[in-house]
Amino acid sequence: MPAKKQHNNNTHNNAAKTRPVFYVIAMILPFALLLTLEVVLRVSGFGHSYPLFIESNYKTEYLQPNPDVVKRFFHQPAYAPPVGPDTFLFKKQKDPNSIRIVLMGGSSAAGFPYGRFGSPAAMLNQQVKAQFPNSHIEIISVAMASINSYALLDFVDEVIAIEPDAVLMYAGHNEYLGIMGVGSVYASKGSHAANLMFLKLKEWRIFQLIQTVYQSFLGVAQSVDHSDSSRTVMASVAKEKSIEYGSALFQRGVQQFEQNLQGIQLAFMQAQVPLYLSTIASNEKDLTPFSSYNSPEVIDLLDETKVRSNRRIIQQGLRILDGGIHSADLAYAVAQAMLSEKDERAAAYFAMSRDYDLLRFRAPSAFNKIIQAAADTDVLTFLVDSEGEIRKDSDSRIIGAEHMLEHLHPTPRAYFLIGNAFFNGLVNNQAFNALMGKNHGATRSLPIDKAWVNMPLSEVDLMVGDYKILTLTSDYPFTDSKQAIAAPADTSALQKIAKRRIEGESWLNTQQALLTILQEQGDIRQAANAAGLLHDALPDEAQAARVASLLYLQIDELGLAEFYARRALYVQQPGTQINANYYLTLAEIVFKSGNLPDAIAILDALLRIEPDNQRALSIRQQIST
Incomplete structure (x- = not known):
């Protein structure tokens, strides 16, 4: 037992x-x-992946934003809107002596309708080149139309991976009608938590397989028809066309923006990357509301506005609005009457009209309050008040057509002010201190009017932009039905180039043609700008930088002249014969800038390579005595 x-x-x-x-x-x-x-599934090639950055076709050592990245948010890529970020080339291996800045946001951050060279990134870059000519500062944009804070949150880890020294953000207008926005045809059907889960799972092939089975079993139809390429994205995205101020759907948009911004902020904080959050601006004064809730009493008052006095409109309008009627049209009428009477309350009622607009293509005032509050919560998050800068540049501090092309896309002047606000924010928070302490050349303090002169957009860019805005405003929601627009004019040489670009010819070809014409016409400033942008687009092209430096030197724009002269010298192809003229030009520019020791050092560098260079010897002797 x-x-x-x-x-x-x-x-x-x-x-x-x-x-x-x-x-x-x-x-x-x-x-x-x-x-x-x-x-x-991955080995068999099932599914898809759209990384934020891909290897460039330009050269294998360069990366660029992926033009197809928007497709990552759609199980069927054909469902995605035809949008993407512009091409910004940057080295895979970051130069340890460089500063890398990344701009994130929607179409306004991307520079619509002018593209990358009208964007805040380009406006900022012009100032950086002029102020820090002896430095390497990379400014990269991943901004693109139609995306909102969900996409920006999804991009964060990949942005951190390229080692930015600062991230700039101008975003908020697409929260309701952008991709995954609560009122868009691209909206998801789940809660905020479900949307975040989707962002985590969407790259998994198993998840994509489940989506395929689900959609094929239920016969899910395409949500947006992109077959008509003449329709604008705006004309396609509005699903919940009426989102009343303060409604549940309105609040979901506010919460979505706030929660996603917190996630973005936390990620950059943990990575020790400074984040510069900008307030956002839109047209208040010169755009009537897209859609408005108007009670019978409101309709009666609006019908009589042409015969009533401004004071009567204000009195009756305030009574109705104070009674809780969220009428965008009435608030706009009251604001116009106040403006006519020089009533300081006009700005508040123009903002109220925007907030009450039922068709939410413009961000409500609550979003700037969220941005401002976020900047107060973290030592590595800095507020950039772009909206405030545009207001200061506006009559009565009310933003209108002088600074907005239609509802929210800035004019060149407003894009410049946004870029300038970012520049001042970076300077004020010591983002460039490392450059100042490494003998990167003298820092030039440029008055805003002086900086504005070198705004990078050409007349051709402005023509193309005007045509794009005409196309945009010829369709919903600016008109009830799509309107036909005339073909662009092609009488002058510059109009012909603009038309070629509108019809799809590459930017590179048309920009080279533009440079030739501007030189023939003797427009030195614009020719310098055109040559400089060619080099900015193709950063290893020494000849474009050389031409830009010589042209800027002719008009005594010494900061930009020095920047491009240094770039021309830096990117000469390895193994090729050294061009002594590159050194001599740079020495001349630096000497004219008042930096005698650096000018002598540049000549000495040339003489070490060519000890018998008579021009270098003669110039050195002259400036040394």
Whole structure:
């Protein structure tokens, strides 16, 4: 009996020891099977992946934003709107002596309708080049139309991976009608938590397989028809066309923006990357509301505005608005009457009209309050008040057509002010201090009017932009039905180039043609700008930088002349014969800038390569005595 009992105890003990092993296997096996399936799907080529950055076709050592990145948010890529970020080339391996700045946001951050060279990134870059000519500062934009804070949150880890020294953000207008916006045809059907889960799972092939099975089984139809390429994205995206101020859907948009911004801020804070959050601006004074809730009493008052006095409109309008009627049209009428009467309350009622607009293509005032509050919560988050800068540049501090092309896309002047606000924010928070302490040349303090002269947009860019705005405003929501527009004029040489660009010819070809024409016409400033932008687009092209430096030197724009002269010297192809003229030009520019020691050092560098260079010897002797 004792022996049998001992045997039973051993059996029981062995079973007890074995049971945890089965539990572990039972827990691990499903994950192992899922992982195996994921690997099989990837190896077999099933599914898709759209990274934020891809290797450039220009040169293998360069990366650029992926023009197809928007497709990552759509199970069927054909459902995605035809939008993408502009091409910004930057080195895979970051130069340890460089400063890398990334701009994020929607179409206004991307520079619509002018593209990258009208964007805040380009406006900022012009100031940086002039102020820090002996430095390497990369400004990269991942901004693009139609995206909102969900996409920006999804991009954060990939932005951190390219080692930015600062991130700039101008965003908020697409929260309701952008991709995954609560009122858009691109909206998801889940909660905020479900949307965040989607962002985490969308790259998994198993998840994509489940989506494929689900959609094929239910026969889910395409949500947006992009077959008519003449329709604008704006004309396609509005689903919940009426989102009343303070409604549940309105509040969901506010909460979505606030929560996603907190996630973005936390990620950059943990990575120790400074974040510069900009307030956003839109047209208040010169754009009537797209859609408005108007009670019978409001309709009666609006019908009589042409015969009533301004003071009567204000009195009656305030009574109705104070009664809780959220009428955008009435608030706009009251604001116009106040403006005519020089009533300081006009600005508040123009803002109220925008906030009450049922068709939410413009961000409500609450978003700037969220941006301002976020900047107060973290030492690595800085507020950039772009809206405030535009207001200061506006009559009565009310933003209108002088600074907005239509509802929210800035004019060149407003884009410049946004870029200038970012520049001042970076300077004020010591973002460039490392450059100042590394003998990167004298810092030039440029007055705003002086900086504005070098705004990078050409007359051709402005023509193309005007045509794009005409196309945009010829369709919903600016008109009830799509209107035909005339073909662009092509009488002058510059109009012909603009038309070529509108019809799809590459920017590179048309920009080279523009440079030639501007030189023939003797427009030195614009020719310098055109040559400089060619180099900015193709950063290893020494000849474009050389031409830009010589042209800027002719008009005594010494900061930009020095920047491009240094770039021309820096990017000369390895193994090619050194061009002594590159050194001599740079020495002349630096000497004219008042930096004699650097001018002598540049000549000495040339003489070490060509000891018998008579021009260098003669110039050195002249400036040394």
